[in-house]
Amino acid sequence: MKYRTLLFDVDNTLLDFDANEEESFRLMLEDMGETETGELYGIYKELNSRLWKRIEKGEITVEEGVNRRFSDLMARFGKTVDGPEWERAYRRHLNQGIQEIPGVHQVLGQLEKEGYELYVITNGVAQTQESRMSRSGLDRYFKERFISGQIGAGKPSREFFDYVKSHIRGFDSRETLVIGDSLSSDIKGGIDAGIPTCWFARGKSAAEREAELADSGLSPDHVIGELAEIFSVV
Ligand SMILES: [Mg+2]
Incomplete structure (x- = not known):
């Protein structure tokens, strides 16, 4: 692990x-x-x-x-x-709306079973995000959900990630991974906060990935194209 x-x-x-x-x-x-x-x-x-x-x-x-x-x-x-x-x-x-990314329940269920500690980091209105998480049944996998609307700061800001760090017991950046589809909020936020990152480049060709990475000037530690590929990263 x-x-x-x-x-x-x-x-x-x-x-x-x-x-x-x-x-x-x-x-x-x-x-x-x-x-x-x-x-x-x-x-x-x-x-x-x-x-x-x-x-x-x-x-x-x-x-x-x-x-x-x-x-x-x-x-x-x-x-x-x-x-x-x-x-x-x-x-x-x-x-x-609770349309799921394919395989999301299997992946989160397996990660939880294997002993990973899962948290949500999302930008949005707290009530909306909580309602979508509970209606989709995804809330059960997470120890805590960090929502920008509740915290008063969002990704990629340092305030948001400082809040997350201080609210996870025994937090250690080296053993933590940020996983998200947005280079400008998830990956930039993780890098700025000194946390390893995994970019979820769903449905993007190699050329598209390269172009977007070059555009952003960011270098995530890992890149996956399917959620299930997370197992080869963690
Ligand atoms: Mg996103």
């Missing part, structure tokens, strides 16, 4: 957030009496990512962005809709 304490990200590491977003979008359209024409989701994704870039630059607030993304989308089709109302419907579905 190389690592004893495993810190797992949740979204797109244990739960499939991409699938959740797509399903929530479809359910929201249903609620609103609209049907997916086959192109709406693709257009929405593009529009949404442009809005998030403006949010990151500080041009608009998160609230402004999310409250107008659906009215902006439908305006392209000549329809006037209540943006905040659509956002609330979307979020309701998103909060209930």
